[in-house]
Amino acid sequence: MGVGYVGRRLLSAVFVLWLAASLAFFALKLTPGDPAEALLAASGATPEEVAERRAQLGLDDPLWLQYVRYLTDLARGDLGQSWLHGRPVGRMVLEQLGPTVELAVAATGVGMALGIGLGTLAAVRRRTWVDTAATAVAVVGLSTPTYWSGLLAILFFSLHLRWFPATGEGGLRHLVLPAAVLGFALAGSIARLVRARVAEVLGSPFVLAARARGLPGRHVLFVHVLKAAAGPALAVTALQFGFLLGGAVVTETVFARRGLGRLAVEAILWRDLPVVRGVVLVGALAYVGVNLLADLLHAWLDPRLREGAS
Amino acid sequence: MRRVLLLGIIVFLLLAGCAPRPGGRIVYGLTLAPSGIDPHVNASSELGIPLTSVYDTLVYQDPETGEFVPGLAERWEVSDDGTVYTFYLKKGVKFHDGTPFNAEAVRFNLDRITSPDLASQKARFMLGPYERTEVVDEYTVRIVLSEPFAPLLDSLSQVYLAMASPTAVEKWGDEYQLHQVGTGPFVFVEYVPGDHLLLRRNPDYSWGPPVYQHKTAQLDEVEFRFFTDPATRSPALETGEADVMGEIPPQDVARLEASPDFRVEAVALPGASLMMFMNTGRAPLDDIRVRQALLYGTDRAAIVSTIFKDTSPVAYGPLTAVTFGYDPTVQQYYPHDPERAAALLDEAGWVDTDGDGIRDRDGEPLVLDMVLMSWGYMPEIGQLLAAQWADLGVGVESRVVSYPEALEIAGNGGHHLIPFTLSGSDPDILRKFFHSQAFFNWSKVEDAELDGWLEEGARVSDKDQRVELYSQVQHRVMEEALVVPIRDYVNLNGVSERVQGLRFDGRGWFPWLIDVTLAER
Numbered sequence: 001m002g003v004g005y006v007g008r009r010l011l012s013a014v015f016v017l018w019l020a021a022s023l024a025f026f027a028l029k030l031t032p033g034d035p036a037e038a039l040l041a042a043s044g045a046t047p048e049e050v051a052e053r054r055a056q057l058g059l060d061d062p063l064w065l066q067y068v069r070y071l072t073d074l075a076r077g078d079l080g081q082s083w084l085h086g087r088p089v090g091r092m093v094l095e096q097l098g099p100t101v102e103l104a105v106a107a108t109g110v111g112m113a114l115g116i117g118l119g120t121l122a123a124v125r126r127r128t129w130v131d132t133a134a135t136a137v138a139v140v141g142l143s144t145p146t147y148w149s150g151l152l153a154i155l156f157f158s159l160h161l162r163w164f165p166a167t168g169e170g171g172l173r174h175l176v177l178p179a180a181v182l183g184f185a186l187a188g189s190i191a192r193l194v195r196a197r198v199a200e201v202l203g204s205p206f207v208l209a210a211r212a213r214g215l216p217g218r219h220v221l222f223v224h225v226l227k228a229a230a231g232p233a234l235a236v237t238a239l240q241f242g243f244l245l246g247g248a249v250v251t252e253t254v255f256a257r258r259g260l261g262r263l264a265v266e267a268i269l270w271r272d273l274p275v276v277r278g279v280v281l282v283g284a285l286a287y288v289g290v291n292l293l294a295d296l297l298h299a300w301l302d303p304r305l306r307e308g309a310s
Numbered sequence: 311m312r313r314v315l316l317l318g319i320i321v322f323l324l325l326a327g328c329a330p331r332p333g334g335r336i337v338y339g340l341t342l343a344p345s346g347i348d349p350h351v352n353a354s355s356e357l358g359i360p361l362t363s364v365y366d367t368l369v370y371q372d373p374e375t376g377e378f379v380p381g382l383a384e385r386w387e388v389s390d391d392g393t394v395y396t397f398y399l400k401k402g403v404k405f406h407d408g409t410p411f412n413a414e415a416v417r418f419n420l421d422r423i424t425s426p427d428l429a430s431q432k433a434r435f436m437l438g439p440y441e442r443t444e445v446v447d448e449y450t451v452r453i454v455l456s457e458p459f460a461p462l463l464d465s466l467s468q469v470y471l472a473m474a475s476p477t478a479v480e481k482w483g484d485e486y487q488l489h490q491v492g493t494g495p496f497v498f499v500e501y502v503p504g505d506h507l508l509l510r511r512n513p514d515y516s517w518g519p520p521v522y523q524h525k526t527a528q529l530d531e532v533e534f535r536f537f538t539d540p541a542t543r544s545p546a547l548e549t550g551e552a553d554v555m556g557e558i559p560p561q562d563v564a565r566l567e568a569s570p571d572f573r574v575e576a577v578a579l580p581g582a583s584l585m586m587f588m589n590t591g592r593a594p595l596d597d598i599r600v601r602q603a604l605l606y607g608t609d610r611a612a613i614v615s616t617i618f619k620d621t622s623p624v625a626y627g628p629l630t631a632v633t634f635g636y637d638p639t640v641q642q643y644y645p646h647d648p649e650r651a652a653a654l655l656d657e658a659g660w661v662d663t664d665g666d667g668i669r670d671r672d673g674e675p676l677v678l679d680m681v682l683m684s685w686g687y688m689p690e691i692g693q694l695l696a697a698q699w700a701d702l703g704v705g706v707e708s709r710v711v712s713y714p715e716a717l718e719i720a721g722n723g724g725h726h727l728i729p730f731t732l733s734g735s736d737p738d739i740l741r742k743f744f745h746s747q748a749f750f751n752w753s754k755v756e757d758a759e760l761d762g763w764l765e766e767g768a769r770v771s772d773k774d775q776r777v778e779l780y781s782q783v784q785h786r787v788m789e790e791a792l793v794v795p796i797r798d799y800v801n802l803n804g805v806s807e808r809v810q811g812l813r814f815d816g817r818g819w820f821p822w823l824i825d826v827t828l829a830e831r
Contacts, residue, residue, distance in 0.1 A: 031714075032714070032715040032718050033713075033714025033715045033716075033718050034714065034717070034718060037718075038714035038717060039353075040435070041750065042353065042432075042742075042749075042750075043353055043431055043432045043435040043436075044435040044742055045435045046747075049435070050749075052426075053429065056426065056429065082346070083429075084346055084352070085346035086428070086429060086487075087346070087484055087485065087487070088484065092503070096503070096504065151541055151542075154545055158545065158549055159548065159549060162549070165549070254541075254542060255542075256537050256538065256539065256542060256546070257505075258503065258505045258536075259504070262504055263504070269712055269713065270713075270714070
């Protein structure tokens with residue numbers, strides 16, 4: 001893994017971040033609705049007072065000037081101040097980052113464990129009822145929206161069985177249901193990929209050779225087959241990280257957890273543009289970071305990628 | 311004898327067990343996502359639910375009589391021309407951080423609220439034609455207005471204009487909202503945005519207004535948590551994760567009431583009713599007969615019973631029935647009368663000539679553009695209205711948009727119909743909807759007489775005169791068929807039976823937590 005490879009990946013990461021920041025800036029400018037009016041209309045402010053506020057927020061300046069100001073602030077690490085809260089965006093985003101990362105990591109754990117388990121099971125017992133059942137579970141996970149599975153989980157595990165708290169935060173017990181709900185949704189796509197990959201590897205010459213050498217089936221499965229399947233599972237998880245952040249929005253709302261998702265929803269509803277941009281940027285940063293890490297890991301797992309790159 | 315003794319013990323235990331006792335903590339469920347909670351800066355109603363108990367205001371409003379009673383000001387005088395308010399402050403009041411409360415503190419707070427740098431979203435505008443605050447002596451302060459403003463005391467009785475510790479405000483700067491310091495019955499302990507807010511009893515409190523029943527708070531702690539998804543609110547109450555929950559969905563009310571462990575406290579809110587604005591500036595609603603037809607063709611009772619499960623009253627005019635100045639004679643207008651509605655449409659020339667079920671005139675079908683926001687059951691109401699009006703031969707095309715987008719569309723008059731509601735304890739709220747220059751003039755009314763009444767109502771302080779003015783406004787709004795009133799807003803609070811003594815202020819939103827006790831059962 002040469003320095004060139006890592007350097008190129010880093011450079012492209014910076015490019016992606018700039019693209020995300022600019023997209024967030026211009027896309028939000030296209031959404032209808034005047035932020036100053038949204039903030040003040042119900043307060044009884046006069047049209048003149050609203051115009052004053054609009055000027056104060058810099059919304060009267062030409063678009064290019066607003067964009068340049070935004071990028072220069074960004075370059076200095078300044079995400080600006082929330083129009084709705086009147087607090088620094090950087091601090092607000094940091095506050096909400098922890099709980100979202102906690103949920104995302106836990107859900108990834110659940111998703112990978114469940115997805116690899118189901119996928120492997122389905123591949124090993126291909127074309128039996130086990131395969132059908134595992135695939136069915138994966139499809140259900142893939143296609144059930146989390147607001148629905150979340151509510152069902154609350155109804156059954158909290159209200160009926162009283163195993164876990166329905167909402168809020170505070171330790172592992174609070175994390176179980178949201179992580180399971182979000183992880184379940186993630187497991188579907190991992191399971192399908194793992195099933196295909198494991199099935200392919202199971203029929204490949206090196207596995208046949210290992211078997212022929214008399215290695216026990218379990219050893220072959222865990223050492224040879226799963227190592228081969230781990231790479232793609234990792235890649236799909238990284239790609240799904242965006243989905244995970246999106247799913248976290250809904251999951252956070254259903255389970256009354258704080259996090260970036262809820263912050264973003266509120267900011268979008270109120271056209272609190274600095275906060276929306278801040279959340280988008282942090283989301284992009286996380287996405288780029290996770291994919292960079294996954295690429296490097298994948299390259300380490302699969303020598304062919306390294307050689308091709310250097 | 312033993313039996314009697316046993317019975318005595320049981321009775322004693324029961325009595326002792328049911329009696330409210332001081333101390334304890336409750337969890338109070340709020341419905342808002344993480345949002346700014348500095349009452350001087352931010353505008354939500356939710357922030358007042360916890361913070362009303364952290365702060366005191368200069369005056370309070372007695373919800374029974376509507377009269378203003380002493381708060382941090384023990385008495386006050388208003389100059390004859392209504393532009394100078396002199397407040398004589400209570401002595402010996404201390405903020406939670408030990409800072410003494412005095413006239414200088416009042417001036418500091420009002421200067422803060424009106425400073426452009428603070429970018430207040432509500433408090434600033436509640437002061438109306440505010441000019442300045444003058445310190446007369448340590449315990450006397452004067453608020454000077456540029457013209458009379460009748461709602462001033464009402465504004466000063468709300469948490470948005472509450473008194474914050476100048477020391478704390480200066481110390482924390484733009485992070486003050488995480489470290490708020492007032493003089494109220496509870497101390498602000500911590501706020502983790504979006505997760506929880508914790509209040510603890512202020513043992514030194516003794517300067518409460520006469521509307522409080524206790525001298526100090528009975529509970530030790532109140533923790534507020536956020537439940538943004540309406541579907542999760544009742545379950546959180548039922549699993550014991552919350553003891554009080556605001557904004558229970560109407561369909562959950564019967565279930566909670568059927569349980570011996572919960573009750574629902576429905577608080578009617580003063581302010582504007584939920585009404586569908588009819589754009590008089592856009593054909594065919596520029597024809598009053600069409601607007602009146604829509605009113606006669608609306609079965610409001612059916613809407614209230616289907617969507618709100620009869621938990622809120624039917625509205626007949628632009629003000630809710632519990633608002634000061636509400637004129638009950640508006641109930642005479644527009645009873646549900648589909649035949650009359652049809653006759654009015656016929657008279658206006660709208661007849662179904664091509665038999666497609668939609669009336670038309672000169673080849674134009676009678677189809678109205680309805681703009682809805684996703685909250686407050688507006689989509690459901692829009693759907694029912696469309697169904698009822700379809701029976702009249704009126705078509706509706708509806709779209710759901712965000713609040714800022716709705717402001718833009720309706721501001722430009724790009725709608726036929728759009729619903730809205732606002733709560734507020736003074737009838738001056740009507741000025742926000744029916745004054746020709748108002749942001750929410752979504753009926754696009756331009757009536758000089760109406761403007762005059764609304765401006766006069768904000769200026770004069772004589773109650774009878776105000777009642778008369780607002781009565782004229784309400785009748786004009788309905789005579790001109792500017793809106794289709796739907797329902798009065800009712801705040802449905804789900805409450806655990808262990809919580810006793812929960813009362814709300816005159817706005818119906820803000821609980822007086824000082825008097826809440828726990829019944830141990």
